[in-house]
Amino acid sequence: MTVVASPEVKENQPVAAARGMARVALVGNPNSGKTSLFNQLTGLNQKVGNFPGVTVDKKTGSCHLSATQKVQIIDLPGTYSLYPKSLDERVIIDLLYDKKGASYPDLVIVTADASNLKRNLLLFTQLADLKIPAILALNMIDVAEQEGVKIDIPALHKALGVPVIPMNARKGVGIAALKILMSQQLDTIPTPVYSVPESLKPVVESIKSRFGISNNYLALHYAHQYKSLKFLSAEDVAFIGELVQVHGFKSNTLQAEETIARYTYINELLLDAVKVERVEKEEKFSNRLDQVLTHKIYGYLIFLGVLFLVFQAIFTWASYPMDLIDEGVAALNGLIQENFSGPLINLLTEGVIAGLGGVLVFVPQIAILFAFIAILEETGYMARVTFMMDKIMRKFGLNGKSVVPLISGVACAVPAVMSARTIENWKDRMITIFVTPLMSCSARIPVYTVLIALVVPETYYFGFLNLQGLVLMALYLIGFIAAILSAWLLKVVLKARERSYFIMELPVYKMPRWKNVGLTMVEKSKTFLFEAGKVIVAISVILWVLASYGPGDNFERAEQQAIAEAAELNLSQTELDNLISSHQLEQSYAGIIGRSIEPAIEPLGYDWKIGIALITSFAAREVFVGTMSTIYSIGEEENVTTIKEKLLTVTDKQGEPFFTPARSFSLMIFYLFAMQCVSTLAIVRRETKSWMWPMAQMVYMSGLAYIFALITFRAFS
Template sequence: MAVTVSPSRPHDTITGTPETGSQLTRIALIGNPNSGKTSLFNQLTGLNQKVGNFPGVTVDRKSGFAQLSSTRRAEIVDLPGTYSLYPKSLDEKVITDLLYDRGSAGYPDFVVVTVDASNLRRSLLLFSQLADLELPAILALNMTDVAERHGISIDIQALEQELGVPIVPMNARKGIGVAALKIVMAERLATHPVRFWEPNDELLPLVRQIRYYFNLHNDYLALHYAQQYRSISFLSVDDRQHIAELVAQSGFDATAWQAAETIARYQRINEVLLEAVTVTRTEKREPISNRIDKVLTHRVGGYAIFLGILFLLFQTIFAWAQYPMDLIDQGISALSELIQSSFAGPLVRLLTEGVLAGLGGVLIFIPQIALLFAFLAVLEETGYMARVTFLMDKLMRPFGLSGKSVVPLISGLACAVPAIMGARTIESWKDRMITIFVTPLMSCSARIPVYTVLVALVVPDRAVWGFLNLRGVALMGLYLLGVVAALGSAWVLKTLLKARERSYFIMEFPVYKWPRWKNVGITIWQKVSAFVWQAGKVIVAISILLWVLASYGPGQRQDAAEARVRAAAPAVATAVPDTTASQELERRVASVRLENSYAGLFGRGIEPVIRPLGFDWKIGIALLTSFAAREVFVGTISTIYSVGQDADLGTVQEKLRAEKDADGQLFFTPARAFSLLVFYVFAMQCMSTLAVTYRETKSWKWPLGQLVYMTGLAYVAALVVFQVLK
């Protein structure tokens, strides 16, 4: 099999001004899913990547910079994988929006089309469409090693002659051929491919009218305007109306012509392959991948294997992430103590209790995010993730979800932040939005401190049926309640969410392969840095705001309240104090200052609203402060009920058990405790989740929708529980 670029004829170079200073060649990578496009992008750019978004849409734009030669640098834009220029999803739509608008600031100088050498017939359909748009192109003939193993021999010179573009054979996963591709890209040897298909005489009147109206450069682009004018985002309302009138007058049937075009293209592709490709042997045995698939996608065994992998995944995440999370927590705490011991004043408190506390709330998620995406990247790289989505699709469809929703939902049991980020693998916009919206209803690990304290208050510590702990059963019930709520909410949202896009599940299984650890590392870096720099900015800002609200109050209310507490304290506690008495006094001072802060006044203000749920103003403050993170609830409750934040869990439980209401009765009855538990099952009490939802959707509509819906659901559910049980 030939593996070098033919020197048989010179390639026409693209004319243009060589880049100087900040002027760069812009190159778009485009290809089918599983054609090696992302591997090639990683090889070209390494860690020199950035994630933005395509103008006007909520789909990520991944770009990076490649040093092609000592004097030439290029911006590489990684376009979403697609099989043709007829988009079926929001991801694919950004390709047509970019390539159909020559006036766009992001329009590429030329494209590099990645094709699978072992399946050229399928890959060349997209290439043929790009050729008819007259886009200068280079063909990256990837997976040549796979083609050779299958007995497929490709005459590179003949294929170059047939397609009219330079061809670089390569193995992008291993980096073979990347240097040769850089040379071709640096010398700007991309050429205009040969034409594959022309609109016939019947279409020409419509095509020419559209072409001249929009000043387009060829007939095939005008035909795409006629077929896709409803979804091309850069067209104005008047432009769409004009095309609609032309289409109606001509009686143009877009579906019929698309089918006829595809058939004609494959006929031409078959002629090309007859000239350039030969098969030297055929497979006599069933491919080993098929035999593995029979096990991994078995209707019974497949689910058992998947559950086993998930169990291993989350056990490992919890076990491995805990140590670095503790180190981060201790490091932030030690740094805060060092600063507080060295300096004093309100700015120091702002730095330590606001900025550093918020920063800690960002950094502490990094180990979970890194480990989760490391596992997901390995599963994706090996090809197993595609089998999981196929396996689970039938179960998830009735709820408005797809098979690809399963991993983010289950990941939500660890943390909703990386889980929502993991929903990027879902191609369908509708399925992705529903998954992002309902994922926070899965009980994450941050809820565990809340569940543990409250369950221990009202559920007896005894066995059921001799081996099941009653508290464990209650805890499992809370998790199951979250799962049911997520699936039910998805079903409701499916009926409410209107989208022109229909959700299909068409998937090609990639071949099984060992993961490339460079790609895994790049994936981890991208996900962690995206969280830190995007969601992190919002988290720190809100943490500072909450600190200000909890530290200051109107006028002299806090100072006056503190003076009353100290005046009422025993003299021994203020003069030569016993340590315990002194600590108790400081706890009381902290509690009364919190009560008279803006946050405390807010708690008093919302008390009439939350009283039907069985909550008082103290719990109202906890609801506010735990918005930073759900686990903050325990620390806030500790302070409010005069228990230091460093107290152990048993002390917290004892204080809560001893708390009395206005009538002198026990405050935390089963009705109040279960009401509060149900509230935390459903409530969106996590600004990290809201921040990452905004990051993923590029809109405040979705996080605000989550906040309103989940808060309303939590309120109604807690109200019902309290009123029934009290």
């Protein structure tokens, strides 16, 4: 085996393709700035779809190189090597190895972290051997200089034989020079970095002959990757499978030998092209900090402390803006009702505004939650949590990378389930997807907040420990425990021979970029408002209609019955109005629906009104609060009351407060376990390509919710 390189250029290929608009693929290691470069090149001219046959996101965009020349940019998933380990990485080889494919690129731009060039050049040398015209974009060159890394660009260009552009993609530095190069004819290196060993020539030549390809390294990858290449027919796969078996092709051993050879070449190259003038202070600081934050005892205690801070902040810091929003919505409702009347005004105040208030009031808490998650990711602490939890997670059938979806599930299960793609092992990935919805997402916060406020006093211990915050944290911990115990159960049930490995790069600790944190807060809050908000308001309006009208003459008979009862009880006019509204609500369409499921939920302590909320919550969990607000605003003496005050006035048939600790905690546990999110079910179907998994989740989580809600109600009664 030999490793050689040459700066000479013999092949000359234009970036413009004869078959239409030229295609430029962006490839690079994770965190190399590839997405920033994509955004700089394409601006707003972006589209998001899926690669053919897989659920991996495909980001494409157009870029104007000049007034007359435009190219298509394809942003490929981040990868460390052309030997893929995850579903995301496999789409890269499908695109780069199929020369007849519609998306085969005319040019590859490889983004590399200039401060860690040795690791990034492994991927570049592999891509160079595929004989696709390439540009090496040395991103984050400013960071490299700050860390004392000096790169001799001309020497690197001479050694590699391809254009090398120093740049800072976040600030747009180097973009103009890159576009000029993209518009010109580009070369490929004539001599491969890695030469295929003579012992493998029979396999390589047979593959080249069958598939009509001329590149030795590409043929070698067919032998390595044939089981993963979707463009190969069943006959092609069988042919290569028999070929490698006959010749004793040992893929894992050969990959390791190739990697060693490439790093030998890279080390020699960097001796001349890169100089490090001083040891990185940040890395020393990170290493010292890791001794504490990833300690086998203190590390877990610190992590629990961070979680405690997050949940305390959600209640304590958000209380003032929540009160202002709540009072503002109530004041607006009162102002409208004082000056106008009629069915449309009732629809506006009791339906639209009541539902809108149920959305707006929780924006501060959701913004704080997402802010903390963004800070943990920006500082590099989230990667440490993943590392620490790996050993524990493996005992329950998961691995360290499962922590990312589980923690992300605290925000929203939909992106959390999608993030499980980075888990290479099929069994670990399926288990992670299955249990992630058990983590309490931000949609549950409105439910928890209202019910905790009803039955848990706002008591402080030691002057700063909020009892309501402690209860909220306990709910999240119960969800986490349920998730890992469910994972252990699945570990026993699912059978798979595939072994699981955990490899993750730990970035140095950095101060968070506050602009990014702010953008995350705004974007996620907007998503909640406009995505969940639309559903909540729409359902609130529908509920108001269902609760305000009934079939036939049911409403008239309900009114007559209430008048008769009021005469016997000698009720005042106000009490009579409330009694009429109560009877009419029970005879409404909403009441009929609620009563139909009341026998099933009565053992949990719920009545038909809560039954309505449970049904509507299947669209989205957070709809529960808007539903309760809408239902209980009908028939009240004063509609201008906050959600909490409305629910505090509700009584049962004996005249006792309805929302007792037993019922409230039972409802919290029900919503903690229940799979009440259509979007999550849809994304699980999309990621697993089967209805079996989402349906199994639905049955399993609904069963857990019912059983533990029943136990909770009995325990507190």
